[in-house]
Amino acid sequence: MRLLVYTPAYAGGPLAECRGSVLGQRYDDVWEWVIDDDDPFPTPDHRNVLAKYQRARAKALADGFDALVTVEHDMVLPVDALEKLAATEAPVVFGTYTLRHGSHVLNTWRYENRRNFGMSLSLYPHELRILRRAGVGRVSGVGWGCTLIRRDVLERAPFVDDGQCMAGDLPFASWCLAEDVLMLARFDVECGHVEDGKMLMPYETTDLVKVEPLQRVRVLVDGATVTLEVGEALELPAFMVADLERAGYVRRVAVEVERAVDDMAGVERAVSAVQGRGAKGEGRKKRS
DSSP states (O other): OOEEEEEEOOSSSSOHHHHHHHHTOOOOSOEEEEEEOOOSSOSSOTHHHHHHHHHHHHHHHHTTOSEEEEEOTTEEOOTTHHHHHHHSOSSEEEEEOBOOSSSOOBSOEEEOOSSOEEEEGGGOHHHHHHHHHHSEEEBOOOOSSEEEEEHHHHTTOOOOOOSSOTTSHHHHHHHHHHTTOOEEEEEEEEOEEEETTEEEOTTTTTSEEEEEESSOEEEEETTEEEEEOTTOOEEEEHHHHHHHHHTTSEEESSOOOOOOOSSHHHHHHHHHHHHTSSOOOOOOOOBO
16 A cells, blocks of 8 residues: 655754654555645745645645555654554544644544534543544544545545635545545554644543532533532543633642653653554655
């Protein structure tokens, strides 16, 4: 299975941690890595993002690749990411990572139906635990951070700006839902996401944290509305606690174990841990 790995680059190229994790992939078939730093629009302009993914799609089709794997410039892949994504029998396969913007939730969104997106599985900790044990499960998206798209989908799927998402990932996932294209997530392909010198790892923000409500408030947990009553301690996902704590609704009564790293030296240690997952080996690596 010939893979085109494609990374849109900004401000000097992919992070060193991203570069090392891609070049260290264990994948024994043919693959090529393209780093695209050509901006057709004056920077900063979000249209550049979509333009690069459109070029990725065109190259994958024109050069006869079996699948496109998108890897964002600030992602850190485990060594077996390509191997596991390619081995998964689905037209679209996502690695799992934490989104940087807004609340730090997972990119894996719950599958609801062909018409509507679900919400991040971070909001469904019980269901997420089941999927983590299974290793793979159906989702409704989303994101280009670490995503494999097979050729038959590339031939049919548009990469477009729908007026709301200029990067094109949400319109793509919406198209897949409408066309009943199976999208799976590999919950065992745990990718790091670097943000401001910190390594965000999946599941650390979905760990449960014990809190005590300071005000009466309703929140969504496991798909159900839960009323937090003052003085009644309970456990909530860490990402949710962070938002509620900032708003003054709760206080922590147990120390949260944070694995996000506070400096670049720590990032390097986390990178080593990510890259060390899975057996070590050498694949055929190409760099354009």
